[in-house]
Amino acid sequence: NKLFGFLDPNRILVHTKPAEVIQTYIQNKLDGEPKKCYLGPLLNSNHWQLFVICPEDNIIFWFCSLNRSPKKNIKVILEGALEGYHLLRGIKKKKPNWKNIMGHQQDNGWACGYYVMKNMFDIIDACIVERFNEIFTDTSSYEKESIDHIRQLWAQFFLQKVEEQENQEKKDLMTKQKRLKKTYI
Numbered sequence: 455n456k457l458f459g460f461l462d463p464n465r466i467l468v469h470t471k472p473a474e475v476i477q478t479y480i481q482n483k484l485d486g487e488p489k490k491c492y493l494g495p496l497l498n499s500n501h502w503q504l505f506v507i508c509p510e511d512n513i514i515f516w517f518c519s520l521n522r523s524p525k526k527n528i529k530v531i532l533e534g535a536l537e538g539y540h541l542l543r544g545i546k547k548k549k550p551n552w553k554n555i556m557g558h559q560q561d562n563g564w565a566c567g568y569y570v571m572k573n574m575f576d577i578i579d580a581c582i583v584e585r586f587n588e589i590f591t592d593t594s595s596y597e598k599e600s601i602d603h604i605r606q607l608w609a610q611f612f613l614q615k616v617e618e619q620e621n622q623e624k625k626d627l628m629t630k631q632k633r634l635k636k637t638y639i
Contacts, residue, residue: 459489480535557590
């Protein structure tokens with residue numbers, strides 16, 4: 455839809471890629487696929503965090519289930535990408551406004567990825583694009599049932615995509631076989 459874009463977590467690995475490469479990827483994504491907000495799941499020091507960039511509003515929302523602020527190198531990368539995007543559009547804007555969102559906080563060391571997936575699901579499901587701090591107010595940890603539910607939803611989604619891919623491959627194979635029959639008949 456026109457509301458949400460998704461940034462590939464493999465393309466924004468801050469510990470394995472140069473800052474300029476990440477900035478360019480994000481900048482091109484913002485410019486090439488215009489959306490209201492972009493969700494960026496980020497693996498940082500073995501901890502999953504989520505940022506949401508809203509380029510037209512010049513805001514970056516930061517979600518961390520351990521209530522950590524973004525590290526300086528991450529801020530530099532995201533601010534640089536947003537500045538580059540605005541320059542491509544001929545717009546001069548000040549540094550973006552950062553908003554730390556205090557959502558659910560994990561009470562263990564292993565569930566951060568599920569917290570990120572749950573936050574992304576809640577954002578998309580509710581079509582939230584600006585009132586994050588009004589919606590994400592509960593700082594309790596998720597119950598096991600909530601984590602299991604999001605795990606099940608994402609597994610179903612993944613399996614559906616795999617099935618769609620397999621069906622497309624079968625369809626492509628049948629088309630090729632029909633062409634070959636026509637060629638030899």
